[in-house]
Each structure stands twice: as C-alpha cells, then as structure tokens.
Amino acid sequence: MGPHLIAGVDIGGTKTRMMASRGGETLADRTLATDSWRIREVETDAAALAALVRSLCGGVDPAATVVGAHGCDTDDQCRAFQAGLARHLGGIVQVVNDSELMAPAAGRFGGIGVVVGTGSIAVARTPDGRMLAAGGWGWILGDEGSAPALVRDAARAVRGAIDRGTPDDPLTDALMRALGIDDPTMMGRLLNETRNGVVWGQYASAVFAAADAGSPLAIGVIEDGATALAALVGILIARGADARSVVAGGGVIAEQPRLVQAFRAAVAAVSPASDVVVLHDPPVLGALALAERAVHAADQTS
Known part of the structure; x- marks a missing residue:
C-alpha cells in the first residue's frame, strides 16, 4: 500500500491553517480567516470545513483528517464537532483542542500543550484519554498571557x-x-x-x-x-x-x-x-503528525 493522503487543520481564534500531505511531502498549504467560515454552529461549521478540506485535497477525501480547534475545550465539544465533520467527510476524522497540536508538532506525544495567541489554554490527557483543560475562558474573563x-x-x-x-x-x-x-x-x-x-x-x-x-x-x-x-x-x-x-x-x-x-x-x-x-514551527504540523499516526495504527490493525 502506498503512502496515504492526509490533512491537518489548525483552527485558531484568528486564522485557520490547513495542510495536505502524502508520504511526508506537502501537497497543499492554505491559510484563511477563521471568521470567514466558522460561525460556531456545529453542523454548519462541520459542513463548511469538510468542503474546505476536500478542496484542499483536490476534490477527494483524505485517508485521515485531524483538526485542532480553538474553542473545543471539552471532550463533549470535540466529539460533537468530530461527529459533525465525519458526517460530511470520509476517512478517519479526529478533533482535538488546538493546544493538543503543540506537542506532536514538536515531535512529542503526551505532556501538556499550552496555546498563547488570540486566547490561552493548557490541555493534557489522562492515560485513559480523558481531556484535562485549564484556562480558555475568553479574554474578558481570563486568557491570561494572550x-x-x-x-x-x-x-x-x-x-x-x-x-x-x-x-x-x-x-x-x-x-x-x-x-x-x-x-x-x-x-x-x-x-x-x-x-x-x-x-x-x-x-x-x-x-x-x-x-x-x-x-x-x-x-x-x-x-x-x-x-x-x-x-x-x-x-x-x-x-x-x-x-x-x-x-x-x-x-x-x-x-x-x-x-x-x-x-x-x-x-x-x-x-x-x-x-x-x-514551538516555532506551525502547529498544523502537529495535526499532520496525528493524522499520520492514525492511518498507521489503522494499517496495523487491518
């Protein structure tokens, strides 16, 4: 089996960056304003993002898409957006908080990821995969350091x-x-x-x-x-x-x-x-690393 087409998405409070790659080679790299497509309504946003990912990948569904989303601050929020995206996009779909892209973008898996940009939040996972989050309350209530x-x-x-x-x-x-x-x-x-x-x-x-x-x-x-x-x-x-x-x-x-x-x-x-x-590299690289890991795991079990 040849290398898989994968996609990674980093949704920030200001910008969304998307990359598609195959076998470690970047095929597409696109940045757009988050508010140009996201209205914070799960089904509408999922449909819009699925169309953007498919367009990024030349009109086909990637084998795996991983999204790090600003504002998905609980497991339930991540699962809801993931389920919505999966209804519109084929292949493996995974949604995590955008801070969870930091460690894999740095070549690490696990530990604590901290985003400091338009907002701020710290996120980690328990050994059984449950999200732990602190911060991320928005700039009026918190987001210290943002x-x-x-x-x-x-x-x-x-x-x-x-x-x-x-x-x-x-x-x-x-x-x-x-x-x-x-x-x-x-x-x-x-x-x-x-x-x-x-x-x-x-x-x-x-x-x-x-x-x-x-x-x-x-x-x-x-x-x-x-x-x-x-x-x-x-x-x-x-x-x-x-x-x-x-x-x-x-x-x-x-x-x-x-x-x-x-x-x-x-x-x-x-x-x-x-x-x-x-991290000085773009966090979207962490989404690609997670997508590559997901398709490798699927290959190992198939």
Whole structure:
C-alpha cells in the first residue's frame, strides 16, 4: 500500500491553517480567516470545513483528517464537532483542542500543550484519554498571557498609575500611540466600544515595545501573564497530568522572547522537572503528525 493522503487543520481564534500531505511531502498549504467560515454552529461549521478540506485535497477525501480547534475545550465539544465533520467527510476524522497540536508538532506525544495567541489554554490527557483543560475562558474573563489579555491588563496598569498620580511610564505613551489617542482615559471607552479580542490583540506589540523601553508597568504585565500561564500548568499537574514536557506555541509566545523567558521561569517554579519547549514551527504540523499516526495504527490493525 502506498503512502496515504492526509490533512491537518489548525483552527485558531484568528486564522485557520490547513495542510495536505502524502508520504511526508506537502501537497497543499492554505491559510484563511477563521471568521470567514466558522460561525460556531456545529453542523454548519462541520459542513463548511469538510468542503474546505476536500478542496484542499483536490476534490477527494483524505485517508485521515485531524483538526485542532480553538474553542473545543471539552471532550463533549470535540466529539460533537468530530461527529459533525465525519458526517460530511470520509476517512478517519479526529478533533482535538488546538493546544493538543503543540506537542506532536514538536515531535512529542503526551505532556501538556499550552496555546498563547488570540486566547490561552493548557490541555493534557489522562492515560485513559480523558481531556484535562485549564484556562480558555475568553479574554474578558481570563486568557491570561494572550494578546488581548496583555492589552487588557496593560490598560488596567495604566489606569492604576493614573489613579495613583504616577502616569509617567513608557507603557502609557506606547498604548496611546498604538490606539491613536492622546488621552489615556480614552482606553477604557475604546475597550468597551470595541469588545473584540482579535482587534485588541493587535496592540499587544506595544506592550512588549514598552517593556523593551524599560517600562516597569509593561514588564510587570508580561511577568504576571507568564505566571498565570504557568499556574494553568500547575492546575493540570494537580489533576494528574503528565508534565514531563510542556510545549507552548501560538502567535504571541512564539514571537516574543520576553514572554518565553518569563514563562520558562514561572514553569520552573511550579514544576522544576518539566522540560519546557516553545514551538516555532506551525502547529498544523502537529495535526499532520496525528493524522499520520492514525492511518498507521489503522494499517496495523487491518
């Protein structure tokens, strides 16, 4: 039997990336805005994604499709989307949380995966395959360390400095420049009017720029975000997760060395024995690795 056609999909809060491969050779690679196809209705989304995967694969169904989905934060949610997708797409179909793509993309299976991008969540599996998740509550309630949450917390830090009568910090000017305002008291009004984490996440680079300029406020926001992310790892360990490896990925942590350094230090305080890996390769490669593993297992039993 020749190599199988497989597909991997990484659904993020902002972007969806899909890849098709056969025998380790990439045949197609496509990225599109998640909100261009996903409306958060299972059957409609499943039909839309199945059509996208089939188109990616030249009009045929792949032997296996693995999807890592932002927002599929429980076993029930993963199973519901998986069942919907399987009704529209042939072959093996598997849906996991997008954080579960991190470890296989780094050549590892098991451990704890942490996504830090438009949102943040930590996920692991028990030995019997049950999902353990911490975080992922959205940027209004949590998502600490994510792009919109860093901006949210930075705005709070600026607000607190103004209330204390000490607004002279590089973070204040950096955020005002990014937002195009000349009055820091406008930050709260803009946040309330926008209420869009993707939009606010676009300003996260201003927080890191302020930290690089020596802002105590920005440095504190980043370190607090990293500490909160490490706390998610600690929660999963307390629930029985295997923490020998912690693989973190996503647009924020992959691109910001300052957050990486703070996260490594924070995890070391929570779980000194954990091997922390920061993924710089695209997480969709983890979906392909899982798909390849699935078809190999099916071949072994057939």
